Amino acid sequence: MNSSMALHTDKYQINMMYAHWKQGTHNQNTVFEAFFRKMPFGNGYAVFAGLERIVEYMEKLHFSDEDIDYLREQEEQYDEGFLEELRRFQFSGQMDAVKEGTLVFANEPLIRVEGRVFETQLLETAILNFMNFQTLIATKASRIKQVAKDDILMEFGTRRAQEADAALWGARAAYIAGFHATSNMLAGRRFGIPTKGTHAHAWVQSFASELDAFERFAEVLPDQVTLLVDTYDTLHSGIPNAITVAHELKSKGKRLSAIRLDSGDLAYLSIEARKMLDEAGLHDVQIVASNDLDENTIADLKMQGAKVTSWGVGTQLITASDQPSLGGVYKLVEREIEGRMEPTIKISANPEKVTYPGKKDVYRIIHPKKKRAIADYISLSSEDDVEHKRRIKLFDPLHPYMHKYVDHYLAERLLEPIYRAGELVYDRPALEEIRNYHQEQLSMFWPEYLRKRNPEPYHVDYSTKAWELKRDLIEEHVEQKSKWRAMWQDSDDSHES
Ligand SMILES: Nc1ncnc2c1ncn2[C@@H]1O[C@H](COP(=O)(O)OP(=O)(O)OP(=O)(O)O)[C@@H](O)[C@H]1O
Ligand SMILES: O=P(O)(O)OC[C@H]1O[C@H](OP(=O)(O)OP(=O)(O)O)[C@H](O)[C@@H]1O
Ligand SMILES: O=C(O)c1cccnc1
Numbered sequence: 001m002n003s004s005m006a007l008h009t010d011k012y013q014i015n016m017m018y019a020h021w022k023q024g025t026h027n028q029n030t031v032f033e034a035f036f037r038k039m040p041f042g043n044g045y046a047v048f049a050g051l052e053r054i055v056e057y058m059e060k061l062h063f064s065d066e067d068i069d070y071l072r073e074q075e076e077q078y079d080e081g082f083l084e085e086l087r088r089f090q091f092s093g094q095m096d097a098v099k100e101g102t103l104v105f106a107n108e109p110l111i112r113v114e115g116r117v118f119e120t121q122l123l124e125t126a127i128l129n130f131m132n133f134q135t136l137i138a139t140k141a142s143r144i145k146q147v148a149k150d151d152i153l154m155e156f157g158t159r160r161a162q163e164a165d166a167a168l169w170g171a172r173a174a175y176i177a178g179f180h181a182t183s184n185m186l187a188g189r190r191f192g193i194p195t196k197g198t199h200a201h202a203w204v205q206s207f208a209s210e211l212d213a214f215e216r217f218a219e220v221l222p223d224q225v226t227l228l229v230d231t232y233d234t235l236h237s238g239i240p241n242a243i244t245v246a247h248e249l250k251s252k253g254k255r256l257s258a259i260r261l262d263s264g265d266l267a268y269l270s271i272e273a274r275k276m277l278d279e280a281g282l283h284d285v286q287i288v289a290s291n292d293l294d295e296n297t298i299a300d301l302k303m304q305g306a307k308v309t310s311w312g313v314g315t316q317l318i319t320a321s322d323q324p325s326l327g328g329v330y331k332l333v334e335r336e337i338e339g340r341m342e343p344t345i346k347i348s349a350n351p352e353k354v355t356y357p358g359k360k361d362v363y364r365i366i367h368p369k370k371k372r373a374i375a376d377y378i379s380l381s382s383e384d385d386v387e388h389k390r391r392i393k394l395f396d397p398l399h400p401y402m403h404k405y406v407d408h409y410l411a412e413r414l415l416e417p418i419y420r421a422g423e424l425v426y427d428r429p430a431l432e433e434i435r436n437y438h439q440e441q442l443s444m445f446w447p448e449y450l451r452k453r454n455p456e457p458y459h460v461d462y463s464t465k466a467w468e469l470k471r472d473l474i475e476e477h478v479e480q481k482s483k484w485r486a487m488w489q490d491s492d493d494s495h496e497s
Contacts (some may be wrong), residue, residue, distance in 0.1 A: 004061055004062050004063070004067070004117060004452070005057055005060065005061070005062045005126060006061055006062060006066060006067055006086075006089070007063075007070070007071075007127070008057075008124040008125065008126050009122055009123075009126060010124075010125045012076075013121050013122050013124060013125060014122075015075075016101045016120055016121050017086075017117075017118050017122060018077075018078055018079075020117055020118055020121070021081075021082050021085055021118065022079070022082070025084075025117065025194060026116060026118035026333060027114065027116050027118065028046065028117045028336045028409060029115065029116065029122045029223055029335070029336035029341065030114070030117045030121075030332060030334065030335050030336070031113070031120075031332070031333050031334040031335075032112070032113045032114075032123075032124070032330050032331060032332055032333065033109035033111070033112050033113075033115045033330070033331055033333050033359075033360065033396075034110055034111040034112075034113075034127055034131060034326065034328055034329065034330045034331075035106070035107055035108055035109050035110055035329065035331075036106055036107075036108065036110075036132070036326055036328040036329070037106055037107060037133075037327060037329070037352055037353075038106055039106050039440060040135075040136055040139050040140075040320070040323050040326050040328060041139065041140065041143060041320075041322060041323050042453075042454075042455075043139055043142075043143060043452070043455065044182050044448075044449045044450055044451065044455025044456065044457070044458060045103040045139075045142075045445070045449060045450065045455075045458065046103070046104050046105070046135055046136075046138075046139045046326075046373070047101065047102075047103065047104070047138035047139050047141075047142045047173075047176065047438060048098045048099070048100060048101065048102045048103075048110055048131075048135055048138070049101070049105045049131075049134035049135050049137070049138040049172075049173045049176055050052055050100070050130040050131040050132075050133070050134035050135055050173075051097050051098075051100045051111075051131075051418070052172075053101070053130040053134065053169055053425065054097070054111070054126070054127055054130050054131070055418065055426065055428060055466050057126055057130065058091055058095070058123075058419065058424075059424065059483075061090075061091055063086040063087055063089050064420035067089075068086060069084070070497065071083060075234035075359070077191055085118070087123055089118075089119070089122075089135060089219055090422060091115070091119050091123075091419065091422050092115060092116070092119065092421060092422035093113060093114050093115020093116065093119055093120060093419065093421075093422065094112075094113070094114040094115060094417070094419055094421070095111065095112070095113050095417075095418040095419040096111070096112045096415035096416060096417055096418060097110065097111045097112070097256065097415060097416065097418050098110045098111070098296065098362075098414045098415060098416070099416060099429070099434070099436075099437065100429075100434045100438075101138075101176050101177075101434045101435065101437045101440075101441060102414060102441055103354060103373075103374060103411035103441045103442065103444075104135075104414075105460045106460065106462055107356075108362045108376055108414075108460050109360055109362055109378070109415065110131065110135075110328075110362075111330075112358070112359070112360075112415055113125060113127070113330075117335070117441040118310075121385075123330075124330040127330060127493070128328050128329070128330055129377050130169075131326075131328050132325060132326040132327070132328040133166065133169065133173075133325075133326070134144075134169055134170075134172070134173045135171070135326055135328070136320045136323070136325065137169075137170045137173040137174060137317065137318065137320060138174070138177045138324075139174050139177070140295075140316075140317055140320045141153075141173060141174035141178065141179055141295075141317060141473050142175075142177040142178065142438075143295040143452055144179075144186050144294065144295045144298065144311075145177055145178035145179065145233070146450065146451075146452055147295045147298045147299045147302070147452065148298055148311055149309060150182050151308070151309050151311060151435055152181070152309065152310040152311070153174075153178065153179040153180050153181075153310075153311055154179070154180065154181045154182070154196050154288075154310065154311065154312045154313070155170075155171050155174045155175070155179050155181070155182040155183065155184070155313060155314070155317065155406060156183050156290060156312040156313060156314035157313070157314040157315060157317055157318025157319070158171070158183065158184045158314075158318070158423075159314070160314055160315040160319060161318040161319065162318075162319065165229070166318065167184055167187070167318065168184065168186060168187045168190065168191075169406045170194060170317075170318045171184050171327045172187060172191050172431065173192075173194065173391075173450065174317060174318075175191070175193045175431065175435060175444075176431070176435050176438055177433050178435070178438070178439070179313075179439060180194065180196075181193065181194040182194075182195060182196075183196065183197050183312075186229065189430050190429075190433075191415045192431055192432075193210055193431070195321045198226035198227070198228055198258075198260045198288065198312075198450050199226075199227070199228055200215060201226075201228060201230075201231045201262075202229065203217060204228065204231040204232075205231065210231060210232055210238065210240045210241050211244060211245070212487065213242075213330075214241050214242060214245045214283065215245055215248065217307065218245050218248070218249055218254075218256070219298070222249060222252070223254065224257055224287055225245075225249070225256055225257050225262050226256075226257050226258040226259065227241075227242045227245065227256065227258075227260065228259075228260045228262060229241070229242050229259045229260065229261065229273075230260075230261055230262050230263045230269075231278075231351060233262050234261065234263075234264060234269055234273075234336070235269070235272055235276075238259070239272075239273050239276050239277070240276075241257065242256065242259045242285075242363030243277065243280045245278065246277075246280070246285055247280070247446050253318065255284065256282065257285070257286065257287075257374060258271075258285060258286035258287060258288045258310060259273060259277075259285065259287055259288065260287075260288040260289070260290060260307075260312070261273065261287065261288070261289050261290075261291075261308075262289075262290050262291050262354050264290055266289045266291065266297075266301055266306060266308065267300075267301050267305065267306040270287050270289060270301075270306045270307040270308045271305060271306065273287055273307065274287060274307035277284040278338050283441070286309045286310055287307055287308050287309060287310070288308070288310040288311070288312060289301070289306070289308040289310070289311055289312070290311070290312030290313070290314070292315060292316060292389075293311055293312070293313045293314075293316065293374065294313070294316035294317065294321070294322075294413065295452060299309070299452075299495060300312075308410075316378065318399070324369050326388070331346060331355045331384075332344055333355065333356070333357055333358055333359055333360070334345075334357070334358060334359045335495070336432040341359070342471075342475065343357035343358040343359075343469055344357055345357040345470065345474065345477070347471040347474065347477050354415075354474065356378070356462065356466060356469075356470050357469055357470055358380045358381075358382075358466060359380065359381040359382075359468050359474050360378050360379065360380055360381060360466060361378070361379055361380075361386075361387045361413060361414075361415055362376055362378050362383050362413070362414040362415055363376065363377045363378075363379070363412065363413055363414065364376055364377075364378070364411065364414055364444075365377050365386075365392070365406060365409045365410075365411055366392070366409060366410040366411065366412065366414040367409070367410075368408050368409060368410050371410070371444065372444055372445065372446055373444050373445050373446075373458070374394075374406070374409065374459070375394050375458070375459035375460070375461050376414070376458070376461070377394065377411075377461050377463065378390060378460065378461070378462050378463065378464075378466060379462070379463035379465065379466055380463065380465050380466050380469065383463055383465055385463070386411045386413075389409070389411070391405055391406065391407045391445060392405070392406050392409075392463070393405050393406075393463075393464055394406060394459060395461055395462075395464075395467075396459070396460045396461065397461070397467055399463050400467070420447050445458070
């Protein structure tokens with residue numbers, strides 16, 4: 001079985017690789033950077049995820065004989081020599097990336113890939129596919145976590161996910177952002193995420209009575225029982241029957257762990273359920289809620305005094321339903337011209353889409369005493385001001401007159417080496433470590449950047465040199481454009497005369 005995902009790319013990447021190969025430019029050195037332009041869900045931050053998947057992909061990346069046969073069959077224009085080159089394909093370049101769980105912001109490089117254009121071009125589609133989805137889900141999960149605070153969060157989304165990979169990697173992304181468990185057993189086995197499960201309405205329906213169903217379930221799984229109480233009548237049947245079973249378990253030295261509410265007014269029902277359980281002396285029986293929950297409903301329910309301590313969240317999380325995609329892009333920022341690396345820019349009529357040229361680094365600038373993040377500072381990799389702790393100027397690229405100088409600061413370089421000369425040099429952290437690191441990250445930010453609604457925009461600032469480079473290349477482009485215009489004008493005039 002071919003486990004490589006080399007063909008998990010857009011055809012245009014292979015066509016460009018072919019065209020470079022034919023033109024003899026395929027060994028040209030290049031630098032690409034991946035970033036997104038707009039914060040998802042209007043959130044103040046995003047949670048970077050997807051690196052583990054990218055490394056898995058990179059480690060297996062090669063074109064198998066079947067891949068080559070397929071390409072030959074698909075595109076008769078491809079030369080055999082090109083297919084031979086693909087057969088020898090191996091990533092030999094550099095990759096740097098932000099660690100999973102890091103809080104990241106719009107317009108900062110999150111992944112940087114350097115190498116032969118023949119290699120760097122191929123990776124675009126897969127890298128964006130992994131980064132965009134997982135970062136989106138981790139961010140959505142983080143919003144839910146902010147609201148749920150210390151309650152237990154269970155990821156229930158598999159049945160509604162956009163197919164299997166999304167369910168698996170989505171469960172992992174949610175765990176990074178602070179979910180406690182998943183219902184997906186494969187995600188549990190593969191990533192070591194704790195698994196949890198209650199039972200469905202079908203269990204209750206498959207018995208003559210609800211009480212019988214509850215008793216039979218508790219009999220075989222007495223150590224972790226959560227009973228779903230809304231199949232027939234939550235207040236008049238489900239909860240009373242669950243209380244009966246709880247007493248039966250108690251008499252055997254066991255404990256009913258929780259009841260689950262899955263329909264109706266979850267605030268009202270949970271308050272009533274709590275009263276009934278407490279009156280029965282069952283103070284330690286918890287209440288789980290599920291049913292199309294997201295951060296907004298959970299916040300509403302909490303505001304209404306819902307007595308829920310565990311939330312099962314599926315559809316809205318795994319499909320990121322209010323924003324089903326993150327628009328991350330992968331842009332060429334430098335290329336080799338006659339043996340020298342030169343910055344390159346993409347111009348667009350939309351000013352937001354004009355790229356920042358040049359190979360860059362991202363530093364998190366931290367208040368030396370308060371140990372909180374002040375801003376992210378993006379400078380050209382050729383600059384070393386931050387490395388030497390020299391004074392830096394922070395200014396808003398949209399409003400350059402708004403600026404301040406910072407003399408004393410701590411700095412963390414966000415892009416870490418992942419590949420060097422094609423070798424994996426990154427010590428892949430355990431999932432638990434990533435999850436803890438994410439929690440530490442949150443504590444480095446002032447709450448105004450983290451709030452769910454109308455967060456204060458966190459500063460992502462460019463160095464003066466990075467900003468001037470962009471300005472100069474735009475000016476060069478404008479001059480070039482007016483020259484072309486004049487040329488066209490002249491040729492039109494001569495045709496007319
Ligand atoms: N007190 C509440 N305040 C705000 N939202 C609530 C409250 N109680 C429930 N909800 C949410 O309202 C929505 C109710 O959806 P819907 O009407 O489809 O469910 P239902 O009729 O209760 O149950 P079913 O899933 O059986 O159709 C869900 O998203 C649920 O999470
Ligand atoms: O609502 P979600 O956040 O996606 O959580 C998962 C849902 O999956 C189950 O429902 P089921 O598939 O039985 O369908 P239902 O919506 O009719 O209960 C469960 O009872 C939850 O309601
Ligand atoms: O365990 C549960 O209660 C569960 C799991 C998946 C989807 N809905 C509910």
